[in-house]
Amino acid sequence: MRVALLHPGAMGASLGAALVASGQEVLWLSEGRSESTRRRAEAAGLTAAATLHDLLAASDAVISVCPPHAAMDVATSVAGAGFRGWYLDANAIAPATARTLAEVVGPTFIDGGIIGPPAHRPGTTRLYVSGDGAADVQSWFGDGALGVHVVPGPPGAASALKMCYAAYTKGTSALLLAIRALAEAEGISGSLLEEWAHSQPDLTARSEGAARGTAGKAWRFVGEMEEIAATFEARGLPDGFHLAAAEIYERMRALKDDPAADLPRVLSALLEPRSE
Amino acid sequence: MRVALLHPGAMGASLGAALVASGQEVLWLSEGRSESTRRRAEAAGLTAAATLHDLLAASDAVISVCPPHAAMDVATSVAGAGFRGWYLDANAIAPATARTLAEVVGPTFIDGGIIGPPAHRPGTTRLYVSGDGAADVQSWFGDGALGVHVVPGPPGAASALKMCYAAYTKGTSALLLAIRALAEAEGISGSLLEEWAHSQPDLTARSEGAARGTAGKAWRFVGEMEEIAATFEARGLPDGFHLAAAEIYERMRALKDDPAADLPRVLSALLEPRSE
Numbered sequence: 412m413r414v415a416l417l418h419p420g421a422m423g424a425s426l427g428a429a430l431v432a433s434g435q436e437v438l439w440l441s442e443g444r445s446e447s448t449r450r451r452a453e454a455a456g457l458t459a460a461a462t463l464h465d466l467l468a469a470s471d472a473v474i475s476v477c478p479p480h481a482a483m484d485v486a487t488s489v490a491g492a493g494f495r496g497w498y499l500d501a502n503a504i505a506p507a508t509a510r511t512l513a514e515v516v517g518p519t520f521i522d523g524g525i526i527g528p529p530a531h532r533p534g535t536t537r538l539y540v541s542g543d544g545a546a547d548v549q550s551w552f553g554d555g556a557l558g559v560h561v562v563p564g565p566p567g568a569a570s571a572l573k574m575c576y577a578a579y580t581k582g583t584s585a586l587l588l589a590i591r592a593l594a595e596a597e598g599i600s601g602s603l604l605e606e607w608a609h610s611q612p613d614l615t616a617r618s619e620g621a622a623r624g625t626a627g628k629a630w631r632f633v634g635e636m637e638e639i640a641a642t643f644e645a646r647g648l649p650d651g652f653h654l655a656a657a658e659i660y661e662r663m664r665a666l667k668d669d670p671a672a673d674l675p676r677v678l679s680a681l682l683e684p685r686s687e
Numbered sequence: 688m689r690v691a692l693l694h695p696g697a698m699g700a701s702l703g704a705a706l707v708a709s710g711q712e713v714l715w716l717s718e719g720r721s722e723s724t725r726r727r728a729e730a731a732g733l734t735a736a737a738t739l740h741d742l743l744a745a746s747d748a749v750i751s752v753c754p755p756h757a758a759m760d761v762a763t764s765v766a767g768a769g770f771r772g773w774y775l776d777a778n779a780i781a782p783a784t785a786r787t788l789a790e791v792v793g794p795t796f797i798d799g800g801i802i803g804p805p806a807h808r809p810g811t812t813r814l815y816v817s818g819d820g821a822a823d824v825q826s827w828f829g830d831g832a833l834g835v836h837v838v839p840g841p842p843g844a845a846s847a848l849k850m851c852y853a854a855y856t857k858g859t860s861a862l863l864l865a866i867r868a869l870a871e872a873e874g875i876s877g878s879l880l881e882e883w884a885h886s887q888p889d890l891t892a893r894s895e896g897a898a899r900g901t902a903g904k905a906w907r908f909v910g911e912m913e914e915i916a917a918t919f920e921a922r923g924l925p926d927g928f929h930l931a932a933a934e935i936y937e938r939m940r941a942l943k944d945d946p947a948a949d950l951p952r953v954l955s956a957l958l959e960p961r962s963e
Contacts (some may be wrong), residue, residue, distance in 0.1 A: 571873035655927030
């Protein structure tokens with residue numbers, strides 16, 4: 412089986428390597444891509460295709476792994492090129508967005524969501540899938556580094572699971588950073604850390620870890636938080652938690668290229684816009 | 688020293704008992720109060736005063752422990768009655784609200800915030816205080832069940848600490864309940880609990896505990912979440928996390944008198960308003 416993985420970032424390349432380890436040939440689209448992407452694709456054992464036409468003509472399935480705000484463009488370009496094989500969207504998007512993609516792609520659409528870091532060793536990372544064709548995805552990956560699990564239900568069910576999961580993990584990271592910024596603005600950080608040390612002993616380390624762990628990725632968490640907010644809103648539940656989280660990550664966008672971004676820099680970024 | 692504790696609820700009565708144990712006389716206002724409040728006050732060793740005038744005339748200090756939305760009314764009625772002793776507001780209010788109370792009460796105002804459950808045994812509960820007079824509060828309570836700590840800074844600093852603390856604890860409880868409701872609405876609760884069991888093993892129990900622990904108190908958390916939202920907004924930070932939390936607790940308001948309220952009942956309350 413030949414699988415197209417369009418633009419392999421860190422997560423996509425790890426899925427590609429898992430597919431290669433399971434005996435599949437994996438192609439990627441090298442046209443206009445950076446040298447670092449090329450190195451990552453080669454390290455994962457992927458084969459370059461020069462154009463989208465070449466890539467799709469050679470592939471039985473496409474897996475889309477990209478920032479949430481790009482998921483629709485990728486699906487539209489693949490469907491527009493006439494591709495009729497399996498199309499697995501593995502992105503952090505709202506169930507309603509997944510159902511819109513399903514309409515664009517057609518009956519070969521498979522809804523997916525990834526939980527965990529890039530899948531370099533077994534047990535860390537799970538790909539959830541739903542819809543027709545979902546049951547086949549496990550055989551693509553075999554028993555390798557990526558665990559594949561079917562979420563019962565139509566397309567959208569796997570995306571709903573991803574939204575619910577990230578609603579807590581990335582939502583509370585944003586909340587912790589907002590609280591550290593508020594404490595700093597109010598001049599009571601020392602007292603808060605003393606109280607946390609007494610009654611919430613993991614929160615100081617978690618907030619410092621949230622700063623280091625999200626600063627470089629905040630730019631792409633903005634769209635994910637907006638997708639989560641839309642998911643709550645569509646079910647008549649408050650969307651404010653994650654619109655606020657989107658605002659926090661938006662203020663951190665400029666830290667993408669700051670390899671030394673830590674809590675003090677994050678707090679500056681969060682408090683700066685209003686000190687102008 | 689004689690301390691007035693106006694309307695002792697569960698928290699206020701525990702502060703009263705701690706003051707009595709430290710040798711103070713503690714008075715409460717029995718006019719128009721229920722039999723259960725009377726029993727609680729007597730069990731705590733408090734002395735009834737029939738009218739606000741009698742109470743204040745006999746007291747050196749007033750401690751206000753009430754739902755956040757009532758804090759201003761209590762301060763206004765005490766100041767309006769001409770009371771000039773220490774006035775300690777121990778409620779969950781925004782720093783700006785505390786500063787407004789300070790203007791109403793005058794230079795005898797002490798800002799406070801309580802972290803922990805009712806103080807029945809040492810080590811569980813801390814009263815944070817700030818402003819002139821804060822350093823004296825420790826001597827009122829002695830070395831009893833309630834720990835008293837000064838937050839450096841003007842009135843508002845202790846309230847800011849309480850806001851930052853509850854922003855996480857009560858904010859994440861509301862978020863967890865919203866996520867459980869969303870998973871239910873999307874039909875993927877089983878898959879979410881399986882994923883949590885694998886990677887976030889405390890969240891299932893925490894969400895069930897949040898339902899049982901907040902259902903009966905949600906009616907008074909609404910005002911606290913609004914005070915927290917105002918605290919973020921005043922510092923140019925997003926207020927959406929806690930406006931959303933206020934909405935969650937608002938939908939749970941009717942569970943106040945349901946002693947058996949558990950997660951399924953909370954989820955029904957959260958999802959009902961939009962199924963009409």
